[in-house]
Amino acid sequence: MKTMFLAFAAVIVIAIAADQILQRAGFSAAERTISDSVRLK
């Protein structure tokens, strides 16, 4: 069962890391569908 909980913890760690990387990559739907001249931010 220890392995199962370790894997679940890994899911959380990977998700947080993915969120940080994706945010920095600028690929959110908001980032992809606005530009400086449209005041949606």
Add this chain to the structure above:
Amino acid sequence: MLKHAVLALFLCLGSLTAAAAQEATPETTAAPDRSGTGGAQTLEDILARQRGEKIDDSFRRNATGDPDAAAAIAAQLGTLGGASDSEVYRALRYGSADVTVSNDGPASNVLIQDSGMRWLEFRQGPLATYGGYALLGMIVLLLLFYLLRGKIRIDGEKTGRKILRFSSIERFGHWLFAGSFLLLAFTGLIVFFGRKGLIPLLGKDAYAQLALISKWIHNNVAWAFMLGLVMITVMWLVHNIPNRHDLKWFAVAGGLFSKNVHPPARKFNGGQKIIFWSCVVLGVSISISGLSLLFPFELPMFAKTFVVLNDTPIPGWLGLGTLPEQMPPHQEMQLSQAWHAIVAFLFMAIIIAHIYLGSVGMEGAFDAMGSGEVEEQWAREHHGLWVKELEEKGKTATASGGQHSPAE
């Protein structure tokens, strides 16, 4: 059940792509006389569209004005240009207008996109209905199976000895895949059925928070799912290559419906191979469509897929005609979303059965992924050839809690 699920998958795809094909390649029927309306659509055109018939809409699609026919700029009405408001909106609707917008994002120059209505109707209609039926149907089937068959017990006498069935890394890969799958399934269902099922219960404000959290989980946990998919595929592919023993397993339905019937099987039996290959095929498909959704407009895949499919007789067999080989960016996203959901419903229905058999449905099965060690008698009954292989390698079972040789 699986056969019907696959059939439903093709039917759903068929209805969706047929709708898409309808827009891109309308069939030409006898051109009606439109002189009474000056070339505009007639009552018969409207009625035919309402009857769901395919109509040649080129008389509207191409009626977008002619800038060259405009009066000279200094002449009377010259500043109005060569296209009327109706013609401008028609060009916008059919995607032929020359649009310039301040937003430079992808697909930002698509101002009207009416294939979205077909996607919405498909999503709220057949997809939600048959998807829901697939999940509920599987649960009902398993309940019936449980009532008729009961828990599948270990038939022989337990030995008290344990065999290591899955190593730590195998269990880690399984639970990485399984844990992320469950999160993706629940959050996907929350987003999919939220408007109909949860807003009436929670209210819009509470649901908005739940949907926001679900979206965050769905988008980011997807990476753990893909890593888990790679891990189980690499670790177990070789064990899941079909062999002749699987035929014997399927001939007696794995002994699931009768006591004391134990067909021969190596590390994975025929049923487990079905689950494995379902995970690989559906997992890859749902990952690709998920990536297409995660990176909006960056990974269009349907037009390219349809080009390949059109070179095969498959669309003809399914009665789909020629699939559209060019489509606007939003339609690509809509098809990706629809396909993602179709695969997800099929995937969830299969995994519900897997969870049942791997937990409450079969005595001793959970140990394989829990502690990794299974009762020797359970292993002999469900994986007799695998136990023999271990014994030939000198890797015998040990008393519970004792030292043991690794199974792999």
